[in-house]
Amino acid sequence: MTSYLVRRIVGMVVVILLVLTIAFVIVRLAPGDPAALMLGPEATPQDAVELRARLGLDRPILVQYLTFAGNALRGDLGTSIFFNRPVTEVLAGRAEPTIFLALMSLAIALVIATPIGIWAAYRRGSWLDQGAISTAMLAASVPSFWTGLMLQRWLATELGWFPAAGYGGPDADFLERMRHLILPAIVLGIVNSALILRFTRASMLDILGEDYIRTARSKGMPERRVVLRHALKNAAIPIITIVGLTFALLVSGAVVTERVFNIPGLGNLVVSAVLRRDYPVIQGTLIVVASLYVLINLLTDLLYLVVDKRVRY
Amino acid sequence: MKHASKATLRFAAPRLLAALVAGTALAGPAFADTVNVAIVGEADTFDPMMSTKDVVSIVTQHFLETLYTFDGSWAVAPLLAADMPEISDDGLTYTIALRDGVTFHDGSAMDSADVVASLERWLAVASRGKGVADKVEAVEATGPLTVEIRMKEAYAPLLSLLAFSNSAAVIYPQETIAETMTDIVGTGPYRIVEHVPDQYLQLARFEDYASRSEPSDGAAGARTQAPDEIRFLPVPDANTRVEGLLAGQYHFADGLPAESYDRIEGAEGVEPMLLRPFGWPVFAINHKDGLLTDLTIRKALQAALPMDDMLYAAFGDDNFFVVDGPMYPEGWAWRSEAGTELYNQNDQEKAADLLVEAGYDGTPLRILTSRQYEFHFKMAEVAKMALEAAGFTVEMNVVDWATLGQQRNDPALWDIYITHSPFLPEPALTDLYAPTSRLGWSEPEKDAILARFTTETDEETRRELFGQLQEKLYEDVGFIKIGGFNALMGHAAGLEGVTATPWPFFWNVTLD
Numbered sequence: 055m056t057s058y059l060v061r062r063i064v065g066m067v068v069v070i071l072l073v074l075t076i077a078f079v080i081v082r083l084a085p086g087d088p089a090a091l092m093l094g095p096e097a098t099p100q101d102a103v104e105l106r107a108r109l110g111l112d113r114p115i116l117v118q119y120l121t122f123a124g125n126a127l128r129g130d131l132g133t134s135i136f137f138n139r140p141v142t143e144v145l146a147g148r149a150e151p152t153i154f155l156a157l158m159s160l161a162i163a164l165v166i167a168t169p170i171g172i173w174a175a176y177r178r179g180s181w182l183d184q185g186a187i188s189t190a191m192l193a194a195s196v197p198s199f200w201t202g203l204m205l206q207r208w209l210a211t212e213l214g215w216f217p218a219a220g221y222g223g224p225d226a227d228f229l230e231r232m233r234h235l236i237l238p239a240i241v242l243g244i245v246n247s248a249l250i251l252r253f254t255r256a257s258m259l260d261i262l263g264e265d266y267i268r269t270a271r272s273k274g275m276p277e278r279r280v281v282l283r284h285a286l287k288n289a290a291i292p293i294i295t296i297v298g299l300t301f302a303l304l305v306s307g308a309v310v311t312e313r314v315f316n317i318p319g320l321g322n323l324v325v326s327a328v329l330r331r332d333y334p335v336i337q338g339t340l341i342v343v344a345s346l347y348v349l350i351n352l353l354t355d356l357l358y359l360v361v362d363k364r365v366r367y
Numbered sequence: 368m369k370h371a372s373k374a375t376l377r378f379a380a381p382r383l384l385a386a387l388v389a390g391t392a393l394a395g396p397a398f399a400d401t402v403n404v405a406i407v408g409e410a411d412t413f414d415p416m417m418s419t420k421d422v423v424s425i426v427t428q429h430f431l432e433t434l435y436t437f438d439g440s441w442a443v444a445p446l447l448a449a450d451m452p453e454i455s456d457d458g459l460t461y462t463i464a465l466r467d468g469v470t471f472h473d474g475s476a477m478d479s480a481d482v483v484a485s486l487e488r489w490l491a492v493a494s495r496g497k498g499v500a501d502k503v504e505a506v507e508a509t510g511p512l513t514v515e516i517r518m519k520e521a522y523a524p525l526l527s528l529l530a531f532s533n534s535a536a537v538i539y540p541q542e543t544i545a546e547t548m549t550d551i552v553g554t555g556p557y558r559i560v561e562h563v564p565d566q567y568l569q570l571a572r573f574e575d576y577a578s579r580s581e582p583s584d585g586a587a588g589a590r591t592q593a594p595d596e597i598r599f600l601p602v603p604d605a606n607t608r609v610e611g612l613l614a615g616q617y618h619f620a621d622g623l624p625a626e627s628y629d630r631i632e633g634a635e636g637v638e639p640m641l642l643r644p645f646g647w648p649v650f651a652i653n654h655k656d657g658l659l660t661d662l663t664i665r666k667a668l669q670a671a672l673p674m675d676d677m678l679y680a681a682f683g684d685d686n687f688f689v690v691d692g693p694m695y696p697e698g699w700a701w702r703s704e705a706g707t708e709l710y711n712q713n714d715q716e717k718a719a720d721l722l723v724e725a726g727y728d729g730t731p732l733r734i735l736t737s738r739q740y741e742f743h744f745k746m747a748e749v750a751k752m753a754l755e756a757a758g759f760t761v762e763m764n765v766v767d768w769a770t771l772g773q774q775r776n777d778p779a780l781w782d783i784y785i786t787h788s789p790f791l792p793e794p795a796l797t798d799l800y801a802p803t804s805r806l807g808w809s810e811p812e813k814d815a816i817l818a819r820f821t822t823e824t825d826e827e828t829r830r831e832l833f834g835q836l837q838e839k840l841y842e843d844v845g846f847i848k849i850g851g852f853n854a855l856m857g858h859a860a861g862l863e864g865v866t867a868t869p870w871p872f873f874w875n876v877t878l879d
Contacts, residue, residue, distance in 0.1 A: 086769030092411045099776040211614045218614035219607045318565045
């Protein structure tokens with residue numbers, strides 16, 4: 055177990071170092087000048103040259119990389135060109151909406167997907183099974199921005215049940231901020247429920263065909279107990295895997311949904327940072343997201359130990 | 368304990384959900400006199416000397432002020448200056464009396480030392496300031512409330528530059544001035560309370576504001592500070608701005624798509640606001656390098672372009688554009704018809720003949736454009752078809768705005784780039800005419816007219832000279848104005864007193 059953990063942590067460090075390097079190279083390969091963007095359309099080329107020098111963007115690439123990598127390893131992700139604040143501070147400010155949005159949408163996805171997935175597997179071939187599969191296909195196929203726009207127009211603009219966009223103003227308390235996340239969470243919940251539903255159904259179908267399930271039934275065990283206690287418990291590992299991956303994807307930023315609902319989370323930040331060519335923020339976001347992704351995967355693997363005592367590392 | 372937790376959860380969960388949906392029951396109180404303004408994006412900086420972006424101007428004009436401003440008819444009017452300056456007969460010395468009793472947000476009184484330090488910084492760091500710096504001999508305080516600007520040569524646009532909120536000559540307290548401004552303290556009617564990047568900028572009424580006493584007229588005259596608070600909310604997605612406006616979340620929304628006009632007009636509680644005209648799209652021409660350094664090929668380009676088709680493709684509804692050649696719209700003092708017979712020729716045969724005359728060898732004409740502004744791209748698509756019909760080989764380079772901003776600084780990479788501008792109150796505020804701009808449009812006769820235009824102080828003569836400049840623009844194809852276009856904004860029906868301008872301000876609005 056200890057050696058497994060050490061191997062995984064070393065692997066994590068290697069992945070993060072690779073991401074750090076790739077992030078640095080990619081953002082500089084992309085054309086575009088943050089200085090010219092900041093100065094606006096009437097600024098002269100000379101103005102841009104002077105601002106680039108002030109921002110340290112005129113230094114040799116290797117010097118910039120070594121400075122960046124050295125600082126990043128000490129936990130300093132640099133200073134945002136656009137916000138003129140430490141990247142860690144900028145990222146921390148964006149974590150709250152993204153994490154709560156991920157949690158809320160995952161909860162919605164699980165509430166939709168798990169019971170329907172189990173029921174669809176249990177009633178394989180029935181109209182409910184066919185309907186569930188078709189609906190899941192539809193939910194996965196419809197782009198999230200379209201669902202977002204429709205719900206925004208219907209539930210926010212027409213009915214006034216939810217805020218149309220944003221994350222609350224200066225006087226918004228925690229509940230008010232969460233209220234701003236409901237609509238985007240429903241959108242993401244619908245989209246992600248499709249995948250979880252299909253995995254739940256497939257996993258349950260495998261298990262329900264096992265000999266020990268037949269044995270349990272032949273012993274007269276109630277169906278509810280057979281399905282929820284014996285089958286679901288053993289079907290849990292693939293479901294946990296997909297839930298873990300979904301959560302990691304959500305935390306890494308639901309870019310389109312955050313954009314449509316103007317949620318100031320990590321997804322929105324990274325899009326803005328790319329458009330602004332805010333190199334340190336792009337790099338910092340990629341590093342943090344990669345770290346979160348790897349960490350959530352590790353936690354998911356460790357969760358197997360809790361769910362299934364037979365699992366050994 | 369276990370039972371208690373479950374019961375609590377069972378009881379609390381529906382209440383929490385109900386509260387989340389009901390919202391206001393548990394939300395903090397909203398200010399009755401808070402105006403929520405949805406703007407197109409985050410301001411890059413709150414130091415307007417350092418940016419020529421409109422969104423920076425819109426926001427910062429509420430807390431930072433200039434010596435002069437523009438009234439409703441775009442004439443220069445005093446703001447922090449007590450009155451219009453005394454200008455010496457030779458046009459070289461501007462004596463500016465400052466208003467007494469103006470205080471900064473930090474409580475200090477504004478005096479000539481603050482103005483001199485601010486103007487010196489503007490001349491050193493602002494794009495527009497640097498453009499005039501070589502013409503300025505000195506800026507000096509000649510009394511506690513008097514400043515003198517001495518010029519090396521007469522420069523007529525000076526007052527417009529000092530009045531403009533874009534790359535603005537704002538006045539800071541001397542002691543806060545630094546290369547990079549971190550402490551933004553101004554004299555404006557509102558002061559910064561809190562800024563959460565990409566979420567909101569909260570401004571509150573500055574209680575010690577010294578308003579002018581004249582009636583409000585455009586940005587000039589009294590600034591009544593009617594709202595308690597103004598909140599600028601960056602909302603980059605145009606559709607989200609529309610939905611937020613219709614949902615009652617924003618009292619004002621800037622930069623709305625033309626397609627949303629009917630929906631806003633038909634909705635209760637909101638009103639569309641059309642800024643007619645807002646500005647002009649332009650094909651900027653590379654005079655430094657490449658195909659269009661040849662005048663005959665430039666004339667072929669000019670002859671081929673179908674402006675009406677391009678504008679229709681770009682804006683879809685003639686409520687939103689006008690096919691108009693003069694550089695200024697109807698009703699502006701700068702309006703002239705000189706040279707406009709060459710506008711909107713839509714004559715591909717003439718263009719083909721000109722290409723033959725120029726010995727055009729099929730070298731691709733490179734159009735650099737972006738989909739950041741979809742109308743740029745649509746105009747380019749129609750232009751491409753017309754130019755190809757005339758015999759041009761056209762190469763479209765569609766990039767994001769950041770890339771365009773960088774590539775247009777390298778003359779080797781483009782022949783035309785597409786941009787747009789609002790109609791500016793003074794022609795000299797755009798650098799497209801200047802030989803030093805990135806276009807590099809230099810022609811002896813035009814340069815001479817431009818030099819006279821910027822040094823002439825008589826307004827009538829300046830208008831005549833601008834007519835000549837426009838004629839030269841068409842003859843020499845310096846750059847190509849495609850037409851005029853309108854901008855759509857929207858506001859809550861209860862919001863009164865918003866002026867339709869490219870840089871809307873909210874100090875005089877009331878909220879019913």
